[in-house]
Amino acid sequence: MSTPVIDIRGVTKVYATGALEVAALREVDLSIAGGEYVAIVGPSGSGKSTLMHILGCLDVPTEGEYLLGGEDVAHMSENELAAVRNRQIGFCFQQFNLLASMTAWRNVELPLVYAGVHRAERRERARVALERVGLADRADHLPGELSGGQQQRVAVARALVTEPSLILADEPTGNLDSASTADVLDLFDELSAAGRTIVLITHEHDVAARARRQVHIRDGQVAEDSALAGTGEVRA
Amino acid sequence: MNWTETLRTALEAVRAHRLRSILTMLGIVIGVSSVILTVGLGQGAQNKVKDEIAALGSNLLIVSPGSSTSSAGVRGGFGSATTLTTSDAEAIADKSVVPDVAAVAPTTSTSLSLTAGTSNWTTSVVGTTPTWPSVRARTLESGRFFTQSEVEHAANVIVLGSDTASELFSVGSPVGQTVSADGRTLTVIGVLKSSGSSNSGTSNDDTALVPLSTEEALAGTSSGSLATIYVQGKSADTLGAAYDEIDSLLLNLHGITSSSDADFSISSQDSLLDTANSTNKTLTVLLGGIAAISLLVGGIGVMNIMLVSVTERIREIGLRKALGATPRVIRRQFLVEASMLGLLGGVVGVLIGIVGAQVLPSMINQPVAVSVLATFAAILVSLALGIGFGVYPASRAARLTPIDALRSV
Numbered sequence: 001m002s003t004p005v006i007d008i009r010g011v012t013k014v015y016a017t018g019a020l021e022v023a024a025l026r027e028v029d030l031s032i033a034g035g036e037y038v039a040i041v042g043p044s045g046s047g048k049s050t051l052m053h054i055l056g057c058l059d060v061p062t063e064g065e066y067l068l069g070g071e072d073v074a075h076m077s078e079n080e081l082a083a084v085r086n087r088q089i090g091f092c093f094q095q096f097n098l099l100a101s102m103t104a105w106r107n108v109e110l111p112l113v114y115a116g117v118h119r120a121e122r123r124e125r126a127r128v129a130l131e132r133v134g135l136a137d138r139a140d141h142l143p144g145e146l147s148g149g150q151q152q153r154v155a156v157a158r159a160l161v162t163e164p165s166l167i168l169a170d171e172p173t174g175n176l177d178s179a180s181t182a183d184v185l186d187l188f189d190e191l192s193a194a195g196r197t198i199v200l201i202t203h204e205h206d207v208a209a210r211a212r213r214q215v216h217i218r219d220g221q222v223a224e225d226s227a228l229a230g231t232g233e234v235r236a
Numbered sequence: 237m238n239w240t241e242t243l244r245t246a247l248e249a250v251r252a253h254r255l256r257s258i259l260t261m262l263g264i265v266i267g268v269s270s271v272i273l274t275v276g277l278g279q280g281a282q283n284k285v286k287d288e289i290a291a292l293g294s295n296l297l298i299v300s301p302g303s304s305t306s307s308a309g310v311r312g313g314f315g316s317a318t319t320l321t322t323s324d325a326e327a328i329a330d331k332s333v334v335p336d337v338a339a340v341a342p343t344t345s346t347s348l349s350l351t352a353g354t355s356n357w358t359t360s361v362v363g364t365t366p367t368w369p370s371v372r373a374r375t376l377e378s379g380r381f382f383t384q385s386e387v388e389h390a391a392n393v394i395v396l397g398s399d400t401a402s403e404l405f406s407v408g409s410p411v412g413q414t415v416s417a418d419g420r421t422l423t424v425i426g427v428l429k430s431s432g433s434s435n436s437g438t439s440n441d442d443t444a445l446v447p448l449s450t451e452e453a454l455a456g457t458s459s460g461s462l463a464t465i466y467v468q469g470k471s472a473d474t475l476g477a478a479y480d481e482i483d484s485l486l487l488n489l490h491g492i493t494s495s496s497d498a499d500f501s502i503s504s505q506d507s508l509l510d511t512a513n514s515t516n517k518t519l520t521v522l523l524g525g526i527a528a529i530s531l532l533v534g535g536i537g538v539m540n541i542m543l544v545s546v547t548e549r550i551r552e553i554g555l556r557k558a559l560g561a562t563p564r565v566i567r568r569q570f571l572v573e574a575s576m577l578g579l580l581g582g583v584v585g586v587l588i589g590i591v592g593a594q595v596l597p598s599m600i601n602q603p604v605a606v607s608v609l610a611t612f613a614a615i616l617v618s619l620a621l622g623i624g625f626g627v628y629p630a631s632r633a634a635r636l637t638p639i640d641a642l643r644s645v
Contacts, residue, residue, distance in 0.1 A: 058558060058638045079562045086560020093642070097555045101252035113241050114560040158559075 003070045005165050005197045006032040006055060011064030011074075013050050013220075024050035026220040027064070032199065034165070037192040039211035040201045047220040049170075052201045056089055056168045057081045069165045086114050090159025094171035096151045098143040098158075105130060105139040108158045115162060129157040133187060149180025156187060160196075167191065169200045173207055185210050242565075246573040250580070253545070260541040261581035263534025264621065268585025268614045269592060270527035275610040276593050278520025280603035285512040289505045291431055291440075293373040295338070295469040297479060298503050299328075299486070301462070319490070319499040320462040322448070327489060328467055328482055336478035341371040341466040342448060346455040350394075350444060352404040352415045359400050361417065361444045363451020371468045379411040379426030382447050390449035394422040398430040399441040418454050422446065475504060531614075534581065535621035542574050542629035546636075553633050554641025563634035570630035571623060578622020582615040589614075 013025040024047045032038055042048040053059040054066065057073055060081070066074040073084055085091075090111075098107045108126040117125070130136050133153040143151050152172060159167050169188070173181040189210065192198055200211055208214050216224040250257045292298075301319040325342035328334050344363040349356055368374075369381050382393050394415060401410045401424075410424045431440045446454065469478040479502055486500055487493075546553070553566060561569075589611070593604040 053639050056558070058642070079564070082557065082560050082562040085558060091558050093555075095551075097551065097558075097642070099552060099555070101248055110556070111559045114556075114565065116238065 003067075004031045004033045005036075005069055006030065006199070007065075007067040008054070008061075009065045011054060011061040011066060013047075013054060013059070014062045024220055025054070025061070028217075028220070028222055030215065030222065030225075032197065034197050035192075035195050036213060037188070037198045037211045038200070038213045038215060039208035040199060040215045040217060041203065041205065041208040042217035042223075043203060046217045048201055048203075048217045050220075051217060052168065052170050052199075055166075055199060056091060057085045082114075086111055087162065088165045090156075090162060090164040090167045092152065092155050092159050092167070092169035092172045094174040096143070096148075096155045096175070098151055098154060100143055103140050103142055104135065104146070104154045104157075107143065107154055108161050111158060111162045125161055126157070129161040130154070132160060133157045147180065148176050149183045152176060152180070152184050153187060156184070156191075160191070165197060167196055167198045169198065171202055172200065173202070173204070181207070242568055242572050243576075245569055246576050249545075249569075249573050250576055256541060256545075257577060257580075260538055260577050261584060263537040264531065264578055264581025264618045265534075265585040265588060267527060267531030267534040268582050268618055269589040270530060271524060271614050272586060272589025272606060272610060273592050273596065273604060274523035274527050275520060276589070276604040276606050277596075277602060278516055278523070279605040279607050279610075280597070281516045281519075282513055283605055284603050285516070286509060289508050289512070291373065292505060293371055293466070293468060295472055295475050296371070296505055297467040297469060297475065297482065298508075299324075299465040299467060299482065300501050300503070302499065302501065320465060322460040322462060324486060324489060325462060325465050327485055328465065333485055334478065334481045336470050336474040336481055337467055338470045339367045339371050339468045341365055341368040341468075342462045343368070343464050343466065344448065344451050344455070344461070345463045346451065348417045348444075348454060350400070350404060350415045350417050352410075352413065355404055355406070357400060357403040359397070359403075359442055359444055361394075361446060361451060361454065363446050363448040363454075365448055368445065368466070371466045374431060375429045377427045377429045378409060379424070381426055381445075387447040387449055390453055391447060392420055392422045392450065393425045393447065395426040395428060395445040396424055397428050397441040397443040397445075400444050401427045403442075420454060422450075479504065531617065531621065534618075535578070535625045538574055538577050538581075538622055539625035539629060541577075542570060542626055543632070545573075546570065546629050546633045549633075550636065550641045553636050554638050554643075557636070557638035558642060566636075567630045567634035570633045571626045574626025574630065575619055575622035578618045578620070578626075579615070581622075582618030585618065586611050586615060 008028060008030050011025055011028045012023060015022045015024055028051065040048050040051060050059070054061050057068065060076070061074055064074065065072070068084065068088055071084065073081065076084065099110070105123070105126045108129050109122040112122040112125060127136065127139065130139050133156050135150060135153055135157065138146060138150060138154075143154065146154065173184055176184060185207065188198055188200065192212070198211075200207070202208050214224075214226045215222060299320065322342060325340055328337060329340040331337070341364050346361050347358060348361045349358045350361075365387055366381055366384055369376070376395070377398060379395070381395055382391065386393055396404070396410060404410065404415060405413060410427055413424050414421050415424060416422070428441065428445075467478065467482060469475040482502060483495065483498075487495060487498060490499055492498055556566060590606055593606045596602070596604050
């Protein structure tokens with residue numbers, strides 16, 4: 001098998017709040033291969049947000065190893081992490097986090113701005129990404145002029161535009177009505193079918209059910225992994 | 237992220253919060269425009285004084301009676317205004333004693349009421365000699381100046397300043413008409429060309445000139461004392477020599493051994509200019525200092541708003557970091573935004589200052605000279621203020637961790 005996209009071993013994250021040390025993650029092992037569609041499920045306080053931050057290179061583990069696409073990111077500096085996030089990871093957030101003063105295509109091109117891509121190429125790639133999520137005709141709209149579902153699709157386009165090795169979605173449907181939820185989940189299905197690696201963090205079981213593999217987190221540990229429990233799903 | 241993108245992002249942020257940006261800039265705008273106007277006022281006043289002093293004549297030395305050190309202590313003894321006499325003036329005019337002097341114009345002065353027909357006008361009547369127009373660099377609008385023989389015979393002739401002429405004779409040419417002063421009837425033989433107002437605000441044109449001897453008769457004095465002796469040096473290069481020659485001559489004539497006891501003072505146009513400028517400079521520095529403080533307050537305003545902006549846009553910062561912005565890029569973005577506010581404020585302030593410099597003179601009757609140096613300095617300073625006061629907010633933004641920034645709602 002090729003190298004897994006995500007390979008974390010013995011990851012522990014300890015937060016020190018005053019004199020108290022709280023272990024949000026304890027010795028977590030997780031390996032995700034290219035093209036997988038994984039849901040990380042767990043109640044609030046389970047440590048799934050901490051796991052998402054570490055997976056997204058927004059935070060570094062206290063202990064343990066993290067190889068992202070074969071690169072050791074557990075010991076990187078802030079600047080190197082910024083570059084890795086830019087290149088390797090496409091984020092979708094519960095709040096969409098679009099910049100309100102910029103049009104849809106300007107939002108989508110933003111990661112490319114930080115990657116130092118030229119203007120004309122940025123514009124073209126943003127257009128392609130918006131087309132991919134079915135919003136090519138909304139490119140010049142401000143986020144405020146779009147529905148919640150459309151805004152999240154713009155966010156997905158922004159996550160796609162750098163051709164990252166991983167799409168990391170943190171409760172992407174948490175703020176959407178059921179119709180828009182279905183919309184966005186259908187989009188993830190399509191992307192998965194097209195070979196994208198998707199990690200979706202959620203606490204909703206029906207959303208998690210759409211993924212092909214489910215990892216349950218409880219008390220900072222992997223409680224259940226459908227790939228391990230299941231019959232023959234390939235692990236790296 | 238290159239500079240074009242950084243500038244564009246900053247411009248978008250400034251535009252997105254239009255009202256806040258304008259209010260932020262306001263402090264800088266006010267500071268810069270007041271710096272421009274105060275420096276301009278000082279410069280304008282200096283230029284005006286310079287013009288006036290130049291208009292006195294060229295290579296001029298002004299000999300005045302009284303003690304030059306009277307401000308340092310009481311020096312009683314003489315009536316301080318009567319220490320210069322016509323014989324002093326004659327001695328200075330003697331080429332063999334004072335070779336570097338070109339011409340001498342002794343003057344006396346009295347305030348007198350002149351009457352012409354039904355109109356009357358009180359003005360300063362100056363008694364002098366025929367050399368006066370050339371020494372004081374004045375010309376005649378019409379008629380002629382009086383002659384040496386008219387001075388010797390105390391002829392009843394008068395030359396009017398242009399303002400005095402128009403006050404007394406509203407219609408027709410005054411030349412050939414008569415005015416009466418103190419019971420004497422004087423024939424108007426000439427009118428001076430206008431030369432504008434003087435330093436003290438009184439007009440150089442509100443005057444009348446009569447022969448020295450006639451003035452003495454009008455004022456009822458025959459002491460031969462003079463108000464001022466105007467001396468024209470031969471050239472600018474020999475003005476210093478002329479000064480020394482007159483100084484030693486007068487000390488000699490007055491029987492004074494130490495020049496610190498001199499009962500007269502000699503000033504040149506340069507020394508007059510220095511005195512006037514030192515007063516103006518003090519005022520300009522004072523006003524400019526106040527304006528500079530307001531500029532500083534404007535800069536602190538920029539910092540204040542930038543700090544608010546960082547807190548308010550914490551999610552945006554978190555998102556940008558998640559998308560790959562390094563701390564350096566974030567710092568630069570906020571720094572450029574702050575400097576842009578400073579620069580825009582500076583440019584708007586300069587524009588308002590320039591407009592003010594056009595409008596203000598007609599309102600306060602003071603010239604305002606916009607200094608190019610002060611203009612560029614003000615813009616640079618406001619840019620520097622933006623950068624200087626942007627550093628702290630920008631580094632705060634850069635230090636935010638992406639998860640903290642994203643977490644806060």
